[in-house]
Amino acid sequence: xxxxxxxxxxxxxxxxxxxxxxxxxxxxxxxxxxxxxxxxxxxxxxxxxxxxxxxxxxxxxxxxxxxxxxxxxxxxxxxxxxxxxxxxxxxxxxxxxxxxxxxxxxxxxxxxxxxxxxxxxxxxxxxxxxxxxxxxxxxxxxxxxxxxxxxxxxxxxxxxxxxxxxxxxxxxxxxxxxxxxxxxxxxxxxxxxxxxxxxxxxxxxxxxxxxxxxxxxxxxxxxxxxxxxxxxxxxxxxxxxxxxxxxxxxxxxxxxxxxxxxxxxxxxxxxxxxxxxxxxxxxxxxxxxxxxxxxxxxxxxxxxxxxxxxxxxxxxxxxxxxxxxxxxxxxxxxxxxxxxxxxxxxxxxxxxxxxxxxxxxxxxxxxxxxxxxxxxxxxxxxxxxxxxxxxxxxxxxxxxxxxxxxxxxxxxxxxxxxxxxxxxxxxxxxxxxxxxxxxxxxxxxxxxxxxxxxxxxxxxxxxxxxxx
Numbered sequence: 328x329x330x331x332x333x334x335x336x337x338x339x340x341x342x343x344x345x346x347x348x349x350x351x352x353x354x355x356x357x358x359x360x361x362x363x364x365x366x367x368x369x370x371x372x373x374x375x376x377x378x379x380x381x382x383x384x385x386x387x388x389x390x391x392x393x394x395x396x397x398x399x400x401x402x403x404x405x406x407x408x409x410x411x412x413x414x415x416x417x418x419x420x421x422x423x424x425x426x427x428x429x430x431x432x433x434x435x436x437x438x439x440x441x442x443x444x445x446x447x448x449x450x451x452x453x454x455x456x457x458x459x460x461x462x463x464x465x466x467x468x469x470x471x472x473x474x475x476x477x478x479x480x481x482x483x484x485x486x487x488x489x490x491x492x493x494x495x496x497x498x499x500x501x502x503x504x505x506x507x508x509x510x511x512x513x514x515x516x517x518x519x520x521x522x523x524x525x526x527x528x529x530x531x532x533x534x535x536x537x538x539x540x541x542x543x544x545x546x547x548x549x550x551x552x553x554x555x556x557x558x559x560x561x562x563x564x565x566x567x568x569x570x571x572x573x574x575x576x577x578x579x580x581x582x583x584x585x586x587x588x589x590x591x592x593x594x595x596x597x598x599x600x601x602x603x604x605x606x607x608x609x610x611x612x613x614x615x616x617x618x619x620x621x622x623x624x625x626x627x628x629x630x631x632x633x634x635x636x637x638x639x640x641x642x643x644x645x646x647x648x649x650x651x652x653x654x655x656x657x658x659x660x661x662x663x664x665x666x667x668x669x670x671x672x673x674x675x676x677x678x679x680x681x682x683x684x685x686x687x688x689x690x691x692x693x694x695x696x697x698x699x700x701x702x703x704x705x706x707x708x709x710x711x712x713x714x715x716x717x718x719x720x721x722x723x724x725x726x727x728x729x730x731x732x733x734x735x736x737x738x739x740x741x742x743x744x745x746x747x748x749x750x751x752x753x754x755x756x757x758x759x760x761x762x763x764x765x766x767x768x769x770x771x772x773x774x775x776x777x778x779x780x781x782x783x784x785x786x787x788x789x790x791x792x793x794x795x
Contacts, residue, residue: 333363334449337371339392340476342379344483344532344568344740346412347476350377353411353441354474360442364474368399373407373445380413380502383670389414397428407448409433411441417502419460434460435503439468464489464504469513471520478721479525480755481739483532486514486552490534492571494598495609495676496638496669499534506535508543515555522561525755528719529556530566530739537571537579547574550582557586563757564719564735568594572620573611577627584628590735591628594663596636600655601648604641607680621659632736634663639696640689641669642680649692653699662707663742664700666693708765718745718760718772720752732758743768 336357340350353375354364365371374396378389393410400406407430410422415432422432430448433441437459444459467488475482489504490497518529533539540548556565565588570579572595583589599605602613612620624631637656639649656664668689671678684692716734721744724731730747737743746766751774752758760772 333361334373334445335363335365335371336373336375336445337365337368339368339374339376339396341377341389341392342381342385342413344530345485345534346377346379348470348473348483348485348532349412349435349438351473351476352470353377353438354476355472356438357442357445358474359472360446362442362445368396371406373409373448374399375409375411378410378412378414380415380417381499382667382672386414393422393426393429397426400428407431407445409445409448411435411438413502416460416463417498419458423457430457432458432460435463436461436465462504463502464507467507467509467513469510469517471513471517475524477739478755480719481528481530481721482521482526483530484514484517484521485509485532486536486539487533491538492535492611493609495607495680496598496641496672498672498675501674503534506538506542508539508541508548511540511543511548511552511555514552515559518556518559518562522559527561527563527755527757528566528739529562529564530568531556532568534569535571536567536569537574547576547579550578553582553586553589557588559588562588565589566592566594566735566738568738570595572597572617575620575624577623580624580627583631591630592632592634592735592738593624593628594634594738598636598638599641599648599652601644601651604644604648607643607677608638608641609676632662634665634738634742635661636665636667637696638667638669639692640684640686642677642684643682644684644692649696653696656696656699656703660703660707661700662704662736663738664697664704665741666696666700668693704768705765708768708770711762711770712764714762715775716745716760716762716772718747718758720747720754720756720758722754723749730754743770745770745772747772747774 338350338354340347368374376392376396379385396408400408408428409431410429411433416434419432422429431444433444470485487508489506490500491506537549539552540546570593597617598608598610600614605613718732718734720730720732722731728749730751731744733745746769759775761775762770762772764771
């Protein structure tokens with residue numbers, strides 16, 4: 328590099344937890360090569376945004392973040408602007424043309440070269456090449472030595488890349504590539520490294536956890552990798568995020584029920600319940616199969632918490648089909664639900680479907696379904712009052728001094744919180760609490776004295792009985 332002073336990098340990470348892991352890997356790699364990380368964009372030499380390119384609103388957020396960094400460069404032309412992530416992978420040439428102030432666009436396959444690319448930007452004689460984007464289906468390499476952006480006690484662990492599922496609404500395979508499993512040894516070694524750095528909650532992530540191992544030896548190895556992780560000393564909770572219903576087998580159900588550190592929380596987007604809608608969406612499991620799967624999971628996994636997501640306003644969705652979905656939510660008492668309006672994604676089969684639902688009607692359906700789910704969620708919260716739970720303390724509220732934490736039933740970032748009085752414990756500590764009240768989606772709890780670092784099962788108990 329032209330200067331002997333260390334180059335400072337400021338990174339804005341957008342999008343999903345998978346993108347967050349990518350950001351942590353990038354920061355870890357460049358930090359190991361002598362770059363320094365700047366919390367303030369104004370103090371940095373290189374301004375980077377790790378973008379999301381999934382849906383229209385995420386793409387717009389990414390564009391806005393890029394333009395924010397460009398404005399800082401206008402004030403200080405010595406700064407460099409770098410775009411990484413899904414938007415850069417998906418639209419590299421378009422971004423280079425429309426925003427000429429971008430100095431480099433780096434695709435995911437080029438992340439191992441990130442220190443070299445960034446160092447080149449600071450040379451007096453620079454490479455004229457701005458776009459560094461290769462094939463999307465790069466190997467699923469080790470992601471060790473990350474510079475963590477999450478609290479040290481909780482971490483995401485990515486076990487695969489890409490997706491082979493044929494969902495008609497989804498553009499992810501076009502920029503994340505085909506499904507590739509990470510080597511099991513990589514996964515276990517990363518988990519051990521995270522634990523050595525203070526992590527006690529491991530959240531397994533992927534585009535499709537369920538397919539793990541299929542490209543290694545033709546078998547679904549999710550139960551095997553769960554069993555291996557369950558043996559890693561120091562982990563308290565292992566949580567499954569992003570499972571795919573069609574392939575979720577009895578063996579996987581039994582692994583969740585049997586393994587001590589795998590908590591009974593499963594995130595499984597099903598998108599709809601009407602067979603016609605599911606077929607149009609390219610989903611492989613219909614209504615009967617979904618209901619049967621949920622029944623088997625409830626029967627065999629004590630205290631199970633199910634999270635799912637739905638798409639409403641998909642092309643051709645009739646009022647009757649939507650109302651069927653509302654009834655399904657009301658009748659099945661799903662603990663956690665997210666609802667999203669369909670958006671036309673460039674290059675997807677659904678983009679070409681007729682009978683689009685007007686945006687206003689889509690918004691009405693989102694609100695109606697969320698109100699139905701709100702009744703379910705609030706009723707479940709009320710039922711939890713008086714129960715005892717292990718709570719992992721995440722943070723201290725700056726305004727009130729209250730501690731904010733989660734039980735096994737709350738995933739980080741996407742679910743609600745449990746509020747406790749100050750002095751109930753330290754951030755990163757696991758404490759035994761009693762739920763004393765509700766605050767809409769959140770819960771209020773008090774410490775059960777002499778029960779810090781409780782090692783009981785993660786389930787919720789009320790008067791000695793299990794409650795899910």
